[in-house]
Amino acid sequence: MQSVIPASLTITHESIQTLLKCKGHWTIENLSEVSDQLENLTLQPTILWDVAEISEIDSAGIALWQLNNRLFEQKGHQCETIGIRNEHSHLYRLLYSKSFQDSPPPDLPSWLYRLGRETHSSFLGIGTFLSFLGEAFILLFFTLRHPHLIRYRSIGAHILETGAKALPIIAISAFLIGVVVAYQSVVQLQKFGADIFIVDMIGISLTRELAPLITAIVVAGRSGSAFTAQIGAMKMTQEIDAMRTMGFDPFTFLVWPRVFALMIVMPLLIFFADMVGIFGGMVIANAQSNLSFTEFINRLQGALALKHYLIGIIKGPFFAFLIAFVSTYRGFQVSMNTESIGQYTTKSVVNSIFLVIACDAIFSILLTELKL
Amino acid sequence: MTLPIIEVRNIVTSFGKNLIHDHVNCTIHRNEIYALLGGSGSGKSTLMREMILLERPQSGTIRVLGHDLSTLTPLEAIRLRRSWGVLFQSGALYSSLTVGENIALLYTEYTDLSPKLIDELIQLKINLVGLPPHAKHLYPSQLSGGMVKRAALARALALDPKLLFLDEPTSGLDPLSSRQFDALIQQLRDLLGLTVIMVTHDLDTIHHIVDRFTLLGEKKAIAEGTLKEVLAIDHPIIDYFFQKGQHGITR
Numbered sequence: 001m002q003s004v005i006p007a008s009l010t011i012t013h014e015s016i017q018t019l020l021k022c023k024g025h026w027t028i029e030n031l032s033e034v035s036d037q038l039e040n041l042t043l044q045p046t047i048l049w050d051v052a053e054i055s056e057i058d059s060a061g062i063a064l065w066q067l068n069n070r071l072f073e074q075k076g077h078q079c080e081t082i083g084i085r086n087e088h089s090h091l092y093r094l095l096y097s098k099s100f101q102d103s104p105p106p107d108l109p110s111w112l113y114r115l116g117r118e119t120h121s122s123f124l125g126i127g128t129f130l131s132f133l134g135e136a137f138i139l140l141f142f143t144l145r146h147p148h149l150i151r152y153r154s155i156g157a158h159i160l161e162t163g164a165k166a167l168p169i170i171a172i173s174a175f176l177i178g179v180v181v182a183y184q185s186v187v188q189l190q191k192f193g194a195d196i197f198i199v200d201m202i203g204i205s206l207t208r209e210l211a212p213l214i215t216a217i218v219v220a221g222r223s224g225s226a227f228t229a230q231i232g233a234m235k236m237t238q239e240i241d242a243m244r245t246m247g248f249d250p251f252t253f254l255v256w257p258r259v260f261a262l263m264i265v266m267p268l269l270i271f272f273a274d275m276v277g278i279f280g281g282m283v284i285a286n287a288q289s290n291l292s293f294t295e296f297i298n299r300l301q302g303a304l305a306l307k308h309y310l311i312g313i314i315k316g317p318f319f320a321f322l323i324a325f326v327s328t329y330r331g332f333q334v335s336m337n338t339e340s341i342g343q344y345t346t347k348s349v350v351n352s353i354f355l356v357i358a359c360d361a362i363f364s365i366l367l368t369e370l371k372l
Numbered sequence: 373m374t375l376p377i378i379e380v381r382n383i384v385t386s387f388g389k390n391l392i393h394d395h396v397n398c399t400i401h402r403n404e405i406y407a408l409l410g411g412s413g414s415g416k417s418t419l420m421r422e423m424i425l426l427e428r429p430q431s432g433t434i435r436v437l438g439h440d441l442s443t444l445t446p447l448e449a450i451r452l453r454r455s456w457g458v459l460f461q462s463g464a465l466y467s468s469l470t471v472g473e474n475i476a477l478l479y480t481e482y483t484d485l486s487p488k489l490i491d492e493l494i495q496l497k498i499n500l501v502g503l504p505p506h507a508k509h510l511y512p513s514q515l516s517g518g519m520v521k522r523a524a525l526a527r528a529l530a531l532d533p534k535l536l537f538l539d540e541p542t543s544g545l546d547p548l549s550s551r552q553f554d555a556l557i558q559q560l561r562d563l564l565g566l567t568v569i570m571v572t573h574d575l576d577t578i579h580h581i582v583d584r585f586t587l588l589g590e591k592k593a594i595a596e597g598t599l600k601e602v603l604a605i606d607h608p609i610i611d612y613f614f615q616k617g618q619h620g621i622t623r
Contacts, residue, residue: 028532032484096496337467338467338468
């Protein structure tokens with residue numbers, strides 16, 4: 001390896017000209033000092049670059065020289081370069097032979113325009129989602145008239161993936177929710193000596209509200225995001241286009257199996273979450289206020305009316321429908337760059353959790369008005 | 373005789389039970405355009421990936437610019453990686469960055485040049501590879517296939533590498549763009565003193581700009597040399613690969 005002589009610049013001011021004597025390796029690793037030196041210079045009207053002693057130069061070196069040369073000329077200096085070596089002039093000609101032109105970055109439109117555009121596109125978004133739903137339902141009715149087109153195997157696979165494999169995480173979440181609710185209520189109820197009402201508290205709040213909600217949130221995070229990413233990746237690799245050309249409709253092949261699977265699985269998962277959540281509450285009730293498991297279950301049979309349990313279960317298919325549709329819809333929106341998969345997966349989870357909570361609120365109001 | 377730029381000696385590679393290279397050798401000299409040829413699955417891309425430290429052979433040595441790749445320290449590896457540029461088959465531009473930012477990334481990570489100078493350099497590289505000036509502000513998804521290749525070449529050339537690796541540089545380009553791309557590579561080699569190693573299937577490229585090459589097949593390097601030297605050898609794979617007598621490439 002030959003030793004590297006760092007780039008250097010000697011500046012000599014003469015009566016009417018400044019001599020810039022360049023030396024050493026003007027290569028990309030060695031340029032920062034010289035570049036700083038050139039930044040703040042006071043110069044005479046004429047500038048003379050002496051480049052004869054540059055031993056090696058690369059495109060960064062040449063760019064530095066040319067950039068500063070151009071800046072000096074813009075300020076009204078006379079510039080001249082002497083001592084250009086033959087081998088260096090080749091590189092210069094290669095780089096600057098085509099007339100050098102910079103293109104300024106395109107102007108950003110004003111914030112008002114962007115706000116308007118964003119608002120407009122979100123309104124259009126509602127329309128595209130509705131048309132997505134419409135197309136899906138047209139194909140659903142078509143498929144129902146030709147039942148041999150229903151993708152049973154695919155539905156089964158999704159039931160396994162979104163249902164059976166989700167049991168552990170749902171068990172942990174539901175158990176902890178049961179524990180939290182029981183803990184908080186025990187403290188309050190003990191003040192009144194009303195410990196036994198913890199059973200009502202846990203039984204009703206879990207089966208009616210908390211278990212469906214927590215299940216839906218876990219499913220949205222776990223399966224909804226997977227749906228978006230799967231369909232998005234298929235879109236990027238043109239698999240969806242390939243399916244279309246072969247006459248395999250993406251709605252029948254990708255959307256409905258996922259929607260059906262989730263709608264079948266969700267009530268079962270909510271039932272499972274009910275059981276585990278109540279068990280969590282039982283454990284805490286036993287530990288904190290010495291309520292035995294048998295007493296708890298006896299009380300539960302009286303306290304928990306069937307309607308609370310059924311209302312919780314009924315919510316399942318509705319939540320599942322929202323989650324599956326939003327996440328598959330977002331998957332189809334993915335465009336041809338890697339970043340958009342991440343963007344739309346995020347959007348899909350955020351939207352489906354929001355819709356689940358909104359739907360739950362509507363249920364609450366409706367059922368209360370109906371005195372259920 | 374100067375030291376070869378890349379020396380591949382007795383490389384053995386296998387993926388599981390699938391043997392790819394069985395004692396492959398080749399030698400690449402300074403300032404030549406060298407091609408790795410072979411049918412699909414002959415392991416030419418794998419050999420290239422081994423040269424650029426993306427994969428490791430089971431045994432054998434590869435020396436790049438005098439460094440043995442199997443005994444590199446992490447620091448040497450970083451320095452070595454800076455001395456080469458790689459053009460991937462699909463461009464592999466970062467899709468969340470504009471073309472300009474794709475190129476700028478190397479400057480901002482590895483040098484402390486002023487933003488003005490970086491801007492000038494980006495524009496130079498973009499002009500050099502024949503992209504229009506406004507391409508700097510476009511995202512990879514807005515470029516055509518040929519422009520993606522050119523932009524990726526501009527990025528590969530950012531740090532003025534001595535070594536340029538090209539993976540199927542002309543695949544997916546129309547014949548005219550392919551020839552322009554070839555001419556560009558040749559010009560860069562002549563003027564910047566690059567050594568170019570490419571994987572290619574393009575017989576025109578092989579005919580016009582490649583100096584020497586290795587033909588891989590049957591897990592071995594079947595032949596190495598100039599086109600003339602290789603065509604003089606009688607071997608079924610050579611006949612098949614160059615379609616001797618069918619498309620005008622004859623002895």
